[in-house]
Amino acid sequence: MHDIPRQVLIRLPILWGVDLSITNEVLLLWIAAAFTFVLVTLACRRRNPIAKGTFQNFFEAIIDFLDESVGEEILGKHGRQWSPFLLALFFFILFANLLGLAPLPSHVKAMTSSINVAAALALVVFVITIVVNIRTHGLFGFLKKFAPQGLPFVVKILAIPIEIVSWLARPLSLAIRLSANMLAGHALILIFLGMAGSAAWLLKPLPYMGAVIMSAFELFVSFIQAFIFTLLAGMYIKDALDAH
Amino acid sequence: MGMRLLSKRTHSAALLTLNGWDTMGHFDPGLFFWSLATFAGLMLLLSRFAFKPLRELLAEREKRMQQTIEEAKQARDEAQQLVNAHRAELATAREEARGIVDAGNRMVAEQQREAEIKAQEHADLLIDRARGEIERETQKGLEDLKGTLATLSVRIARQVIREDLNEARHAELADQFIDRLKKNRNAQHSRND
Numbered sequence: 001m002h003d004i005p006r007q008v009l010i011r012l013p014i015l016w017g018v019d020l021s022i023t024n025e026v027l028l029l030w031i032a033a034a035f036t037f038v039l040v041t042l043a044c045r046r047r048n049p050i051a052k053g054t055f056q057n058f059f060e061a062i063i064d065f066l067d068e069s070v071g072e073e074i075l076g077k078h079g080r081q082w083s084p085f086l087l088a089l090f091f092f093i094l095f096a097n098l099l100g101l102a103p104l105p106s107h108v109k110a111m112t113s114s115i116n117v118a119a120a121l122a123l124v125v126f127v128i129t130i131v132v133n134i135r136t137h138g139l140f141g142f143l144k145k146f147a148p149q150g151l152p153f154v155v156k157i158l159a160i161p162i163e164i165v166s167w168l169a170r171p172l173s174l175a176i177r178l179s180a181n182m183l184a185g186h187a188l189i190l191i192f193l194g195m196a197g198s199a200a201w202l203l204k205p206l207p208y209m210g211a212v213i214m215s216a217f218e219l220f221v222s223f224i225q226a227f228i229f230t231l232l233a234g235m236y237i238k239d240a241l242d243a244h
Numbered sequence: 245m246g247m248r249l250l251s252k253r254t255h256s257a258a259l260l261t262l263n264g265w266d267t268m269g270h271f272d273p274g275l276f277f278w279s280l281a282t283f284a285g286l287m288l289l290l291s292r293f294a295f296k297p298l299r300e301l302l303a304e305r306e307k308r309m310q311q312t313i314e315e316a317k318q319a320r321d322e323a324q325q326l327v328n329a330h331r332a333e334l335a336t337a338r339e340e341a342r343g344i345v346d347a348g349n350r351m352v353a354e355q356q357r358e359a360e361i362k363a364q365e366h367a368d369l370l371i372d373r374a375r376g377e378i379e380r381e382t383q384k385g386l387e388d389l390k391g392t393l394a395t396l397s398v399r400i401a402r403q404v405i406r407e408d409l410n411e412a413r414h415a416e417l418a419d420q421f422i423d424r425l426k427k428n429r430n431a432q433h434s435r436n437d
Contacts, residue, residue: 019274026278033286040290044298063298084295088287116272120279 029111032096040091066090066227070234078241082234085128090230093121093178097222100186101215112225113182115175122174125233129170132240174232181225185218386422394418 010022043059070086071079093112100110111117133142146163147156189211196207398414 017273018277020277021274022278023274025272025275026282029275029278029282033282037286037289037294041294044294044301084291085287087295088283088290091290092283092286114272114275115270116275117279120276121283124280124283 025111025114028099028108029096029117032099032111033092035095036088036091039095040087062090063087066230070231074231074234074238075241076238078238082237086230086234089121089125089233090226093229094222094226097182097226098219100182101218101222110182110186110222112178113186115179118179119171119175121178121229122171125174125236126171128233129236129240132237136241170232170236174229178225178229181221185214185221189214189218390418390422393421397421 007024008021009024009027012020012022014020040059043056044063066087067079067083071083075082096111096117098110099108100113102108112121130142133145137145146160146167148159148163151159192207192211192214194207196204196211199207394414394417397417401417
């Protein structure tokens with residue numbers, strides 16, 4: 001989509017070397033965001049707190065699950081404070097993942113399979129953890145976390161770069177995990193479809209079956225990857241809130 | 245065969261390239277910026293229009309559930325109170341019934357005792373009457389016997405002594421005879437006792 005289909009829809013100026021033009025990829029991102037906003041808003045806005053349908057039940061089950069598994073389990077008393085951010089993160093990643101399952105492979109893709117999108121989301125989490133760390137423990141307290149307590153001085157000196165690398169690896173692992181998982185699943189589906197296109201007619205059903213199975217698996221992966229990203233974000237925020 | 249495999253590989257690779265998968269790793273600052281901006285905007289919108297109403301709704305539901313639980317607890321307490329009152333009433337009723345039965349039993353026993361006393365008194369009265377009657381009849385019999393014996397003895401004596409006894413003498417003889425007769429009977433009763 002970068003090479004052929006990357007199309008500039010609205011030309012905008014380049015600021016500090018960043019081309020802010022609206023491309024079809026940005027449009028896909030907005031479509032995922034719009035889906036997220038409309039569906040989540042519809043699911044969440046109702047008058048009667050008891051009566052609800054399957055659609056609302058489904059969303060509420062997901063929200064409850066996230067609130068319990070990430071909010072309460074990991075963040076504890078801070079869960080309620082952080083749940084809007086975590087829910088927004090989860091649903092945005094989920095719908096960006098699910099875009100890849102739309103039956104328009106030459107026009108639509110899972111936007112999270114792009115490292116740019118995954119890295120942006122990872123950066124958001126990374127910056128938030130730094131801000132929370134500094135707000136909770138102060139700049140000096142935050143920097144002290146890189147020097148583990150209770151270690152001999154020499155080991156502490158050695159541990160500091162390891163801690164820094166470990167700290168920096170978090171957003172990298174978040175971004176690469178999400179992007180690679182989504183890319184791999186969709187690439188496999190496309191490979192199956194490619195095989196189907198060039199296979200002998202007697203063998204054509206096999207790659208199609210593979211593509212169907214992989215699509216079902218990708219649906220599962222879309223949920224799992226969105227959950228893992230949210231779960232790790234919650235854990236990093238919890239780590240930032242806790243004193244070492 | 246080799247050409248066919250190559251053809252398949254080329255087709256898959258072409259499809260991937262067509263969809264841009266081979267360039268997914270390239271850094272695109274524009275897309276990166278728009279990703280950040282889109283997520284920030286989405287989070288703000290969701291917080292304002294979706295999560296805030298949801299939180300309020302969940303809070304209201306929690307409040308309702310709490311209220312329902314309170315009502316259920318209250319209803320349970322009331323039911324428990326009713327059950328306790330019912331049990332107390334039942335115990336009182338049982339106590340009263342036991343009292344009534346005991347009183348009945350006592351009354352029956354009293355009546356039985358009174359009936360027995362009355363029957364005993366009646367029986368004693370009857371016995372006394374019978375004894376009086378017997379006494380009177382005995383006395384009467386003895387009187388009759390005395391008269392008959394006097395008459396007979398006078399006749400016998402007249403025959404024996406050839407003399408006529410006057411009435412006074414007759415009575416005297418008869419009394420003597422009866423006295424002896426009574427003494428004999430009493431002596432016989434004493435022996436029998």
